[in-house]
Amino acid sequence: MSFDVLAPHYRWMEFVLAGKKLQHGRTAFLGRVAEAKKVLILGEGNGRFLQECRRKLPDAKITVVDASARMLSLAHRRLIGQRINCERIEFIHADALTWMPPEGDYDLIVTHFFLDCFRGDQLEPLIAKLAHAAAPRADWLLADFQTAESGLCRHRSRLILWGMYRFFRVVTRLPASELISPDGFLQQHGFRLRECEAYDWGLLRSDWWQREN
Ligand SMILES: C[S@@+](CC[C@H](N)C(=O)[O-])C[C@H]1O[C@@H](n2cnc3c(N)ncnc32)[C@H](O)[C@@H]1O
Helix, strand or coil: CCCCCCHHHHHHHHHHHHCCHHHHHHHCCHHHHCCCCEEEEECCCCCHHHHHHHHHCCCCEEEEEECCHHHHHHHHHHHHHCCCCCCCEEEEECCCCCCCCCCCCEEEEEEECCHHHCCHHHHHHHHHHHHHHEEEEEEEEEEEECCCCCHHHHHHHHHHHHHHHHHHHHHHCCCCCCCCCCHHHHHHCCEEEEEEEEECCCCEEEEEEEECC
16 A cells, blocks of 8 residues: 555645545644644645644644655655744654554544545554553544435445545555444544534544543
């Protein structure tokens, strides 16, 4: 699996296909986690969330893990281009499935349009590992696609997801072929949904989860 081929096209494709919707989902609850000091961002892609995160949390130490060297490079260049200080940002080129984070360290985990890349048998241990790396009262921001609840919206979302998975499997060799909800796995590790927003006729979700003591 690699997003390297897609990386140079990711921004214009997002603009054409989704306008500002994905960025809205990425940043919807950023204001709720303004106290975070140690942030772990998985599968950040080309840095659109990272730039806003850095602005909102100027003193936080941010670790960005992505399996695509080209995505990481785009994210880094985006910040440099905007004269954003990268000193307290660590870019790690690694497969999140095998990368070992330090235990109990991060007070904010971010997975935007990332967990949908994995099969259920990968998602469960991945979320367990990230939950282990999260501080006892950590926050978790998550934006992603979802299947809308009912009616025409449900048909629409299923059709779009079907097409998307076919496309990503061919272009990036994505392991997943269908969307698996991460909610049950997050709950298993003590996270509770604090706030959420569904939009674009139920196709998109933006969530703020928090672990209770
Ligand atoms: C669909 S893109 C989402 C990018 C961005 N977060 C966004 O909001 O648009 C998925 C990102 O996750 C990365 N990724 C996919 N599988 C990964 C893995 N196993 N380990 C680390 N990064 C991965 C890809 O390289 C890509 O940057």
